[in-house]
Amino acid sequence: MERSKILEVKDLAISFKTFEGEVSAVRGVTFDLHKGETLAIVGESGSGKSVSTKAINRILPKKNTFIRSGEIIFENKDLLKISEKEMQGIRGKDIAMIFQDPMTSLNPTMKIGRQIAESIIIHQHENKENAIKRAVDLLDMVGIKNPERSSNLYPHQFSGGMRQRVMIAMALACHPKIIIADEPTTALDVTIQAQILDLMNELKNKLDTSILFITHDLGVVAQMADRVAVMYAGKIIEIGTVDEIFYNPQHPYTWGLLASIPTTDLEEHDLYNINGTPPNLLHVPKGDPFAPRNDYALEIDFEEEPEMFKVSETHYAATWLLHPDAPKVTPPKEVMRRKEKFLNLKMREVI
Amino acid sequence: MAAQNKKVILSVRNLKQYFNEGKKNEVRAINNISFDIYKGETLGLVGESGSGKSTTGRAILKLSDITSGSITFNNHDITRIDGRKNTLKFRKSMQMIFQDPYASLNPKVSVMDIIGGALDVHKMTNSRKERTERVYELLEIVGLSREYASRYPKEFSGGQCQRVGIARALAVEPDFIIADEAISALDVSIQAQVVNLLKSLKRSKDLTYLFIAHDLSMVKYISDRIAVMNAGRILELASSDELYRIPLHPYTESLLSAIPTPYPDDERNRQRIYYDKKYHTYEDETKVRLNEIAPGHYIYCHEDEISSYIKKYKQLNKK
Numbered sequence: 001m002e003r004s005k006i007l008e009v010k011d012l013a014i015s016f017k018t019f020e021g022e023v024s025a026v027r028g029v030t031f032d033l034h035k036g037e038t039l040a041i042v043g044e045s046g047s048g049k050s051v052s053t054k055a056i057n058r059i060l061p062k063k064n065t066f067i068r069s070g071e072i073i074f075e076n077k078d079l080l081k082i083s084e085k086e087m088q089g090i091r092g093k094d095i096a097m098i099f100q101d102p103m104t105s106l107n108p109t110m111k112i113g114r115q116i117a118e119s120i121i122i123h124q125h126e127n128k129e130n131a132i133k134r135a136v137d138l139l140d141m142v143g144i145k146n147p148e149r150s151s152n153l154y155p156h157q158f159s160g161g162m163r164q165r166v167m168i169a170m171a172l173a174c175h176p177k178i179i180i181a182d183e184p185t186t187a188l189d190v191t192i193q194a195q196i197l198d199l200m201n202e203l204k205n206k207l208d209t210s211i212l213f214i215t216h217d218l219g220v221v222a223q224m225a226d227r228v229a230v231m232y233a234g235k236i237i238e239i240g241t242v243d244e245i246f247y248n249p250q251h252p253y254t255w256g257l258l259a260s261i262p263t264t265d266l267e268e269h270d271l272y273n274i275n276g277t278p279p280n281l282l283h284v285p286k287g288d289p290f291a292p293r294n295d296y297a298l299e300i301d302f303e304e305e306p307e308m309f310k311v312s313e314t315h316y317a318a319t320w321l322l323h324p325d326a327p328k329v330t331p332p333k334e335v336m337r338r339k340e341k342f343l344n345l346k347m348r349e350v351i
Numbered sequence: 352m353a354a355q356n357k358k359v360i361l362s363v364r365n366l367k368q369y370f371n372e373g374k375k376n377e378v379r380a381i382n383n384i385s386f387d388i389y390k391g392e393t394l395g396l397v398g399e400s401g402s403g404k405s406t407t408g409r410a411i412l413k414l415s416d417i418t419s420g421s422i423t424f425n426n427h428d429i430t431r432i433d434g435r436k437n438t439l440k441f442r443k444s445m446q447m448i449f450q451d452p453y454a455s456l457n458p459k460v461s462v463m464d465i466i467g468g469a470l471d472v473h474k475m476t477n478s479r480k481e482r483t484e485r486v487y488e489l490l491e492i493v494g495l496s497r498e499y500a501s502r503y504p505k506e507f508s509g510g511q512c513q514r515v516g517i518a519r520a521l522a523v524e525p526d527f528i529i530a531d532e533a534i535s536a537l538d539v540s541i542q543a544q545v546v547n548l549l550k551s552l553k554r555s556k557d558l559t560y561l562f563i564a565h566d567l568s569m570v571k572y573i574s575d576r577i578a579v580m581n582a583g584r585i586l587e588l589a590s591s592d593e594l595y596r597i598p599l600h601p602y603t604e605s606l607l608s609a610i611p612t613p614y615p616d617d618e619r620n621r622q623r624i625y626y627d628k629k630y631h632t633y634e635d636e637t638k639v640r641l642n643e644i645a646p647g648h649y650i651y652c653h654e655d656e657i658s659s660y661i662k663k664y665k666q667l668n669k670k
Binding site: 044045160189190191192193194197198216217218219220221222223225242243246247256257258260261262270271272273274275277341345 | 399400508509510511538539540541542543544546547550551565567568569571572605606608609610611612613614615616617618621623626
């Protein structure tokens with residue numbers, strides 16, 4: 001199923017200037033987003049997942065951010081090169097964002113309806129009356145009961161889940177081509193999370209929007225994503241379809257992530273854990289930054305950073321274990337179970 | 352494990368905690384709950400925000416004045432504890448690990464004094480040297496090197512801060528620890544580290560935990576028994592294995608069906624169960640209580656519903 005590319009990020013590198021020195025938050029990230037797909041970006045805090053997506057909408061603080069290299073191509077334009085004025089025409093219109101904390105990202109002194117209408121007035125040059133009408137329709141679409149009355153309420157009168165629905169309505173207001181959702185359900189209860197995720201999936205299918213979904217919750221990824229990119233220390237270390245990442249992972253970091261979640265059928269044993277903590281990107285270590293935490297590290301991991309090795313047309317991973325000369329290793333038990341499942345899935349496809 | 356042979360360490364009976372009592376905006380945060388915690392076990396307490404799970408934790412710690420009911424800890428009614436000496440003694444035996452590892456450590460105090468401070472309050476060491484040695488020992492127990500003693504909280508990552516918080520709780524050698532969302536702020540790989548640490552400490556120090564959380568998969572992994580709370584009530588209480596295998600209450604079912612699992616293949620074919628509040632709005636509340644459906648498996652229901660739950664239990668247990 002080959003679909004047209006809507007966004008291309010090429011070799012993006014971003015660093016921040018701090019009192020202690022320069023922090024290389026993103027160190028060369030490349031990925032494509034296809035039309036109508038959900039690409040999930042997963043990683044721990046500090047892995048650079050939020051920074052690389054904020055760069056797309058150019059909402060990083062100007063004062064201390066440096067784009068070291070890279071291009072972000074959207075509709076034949078490099079978003080890093082166009083003027084701020086031009087960017088204002090794209091931000092919120094073609095590329096919308098949904099943030100983690102709906103309370104701090106809504107204006108507490110403005111009625112819900114007006115907040116949604118604002119972007120319709122600016123981007124689609126509607127008059128106020130029509131814009132408010134559209135806002136009410138949008139509230140209805142995201143499942144808010146009694147939309148007319150709700151549009152006259154203030155954010156504090158809504159619960160967390162309702163506010164997140166308002167955020168989604170706001171993001172959808174101008175029929176965006178891309179929605180960037182940065183941990184949109186992390187602050188919500190599981191039952192509310194389930195509702196919001198269902199809503200996002202339903203709207204995506206209906207409107208054929210592309211979603212860039214940033215999260216650290218692998219359960220949410222399994223439910224939402226078509227493809228998954230795993231980030232570590234400012235780089236994508238593995239990318240593939242959701243089945244390839246969950247059932248045929250290649251990178252030891254991905255193994256570690258999958259094996260450290262408690263599964264439903266457990267015996268009495270300790271959880272697999274990745275030792276240590278992520279590296280400080282103020283001083284990027286020599287070699288593969290994951291090597292010190294990697295139970296499967298080879299000597300070369302401490303010398304040279306691995307490049308992306310191809311596993312399939314859609315699946316790439318940056319680990320020396322994929323080099324033809326690398327020794328064979330046995331992944332954690334949980335990963336082996338998953339790999340068996342992958343074979344079954346493939347068999348089913350053939351039949 | 353037969354529950355009868357085990358010693359009850361904490362017993363909660365008919366606990367009620369109302370806020371703004373008698374006023375228009377009365378909130379029944381805890382609405383008549385009863386449960387026991389046995390020595391050496393981990394009881395998981397799950398529920399959505401506003402279900403009353405943290406309020407329960409606070410009530411047990413004697414951080415709030417309860418409206419009615421009783422809380423008995425080691426055979427002492429904690430609501431009757433008064434005077435500085437007795438309160439201190441109680442606080443020494445019960446400790447808490449908090450959700451936000453940064454907010455719960457004083458940023459201006461070194462790790463040595465954060466942990467040492469707990470020792471000072473209870474006069475647990477006799478000399479400066481002994482205090483220092485004890486702090487080093489505690490740091491090692493939670494997997495931090497002793498060089499960290501001279502550092503400040505801001506120099507640590509979230510997982511390391513949480514370890515300092517655990518060391519501080521352990522310093523006074525408690526019997527019972529309440530962990531309120533102790534791992535929810537941490538990254539996945541760090542969560543696993545902290546959970547493994549808590550589990551091994553429980554074995555080596557014979558601790559009892561009340562583990563309050565909304566992340567059901569981790570709760571299952573760490574708990575022996577789990578209580579599910581909603582709107583100030585315990586709706587289901589069972590061993591953690593049984594709660595997941597044979598969930599009886601519709602609310603538990605809906606909660607379990609909402610957890611996304613890390614298996615894309617299962618996620619694609621998943622059926623969600625939605626919970627209808629009418630399941631626990633009863634006209635006559637006198638006959639509604641926590642009933643034992645099977646050994647150790649309790650459901651909040653009306654007398655008339657017991658037989659249908661028993662039937663459901665038998666059906667699900669066969670599978």
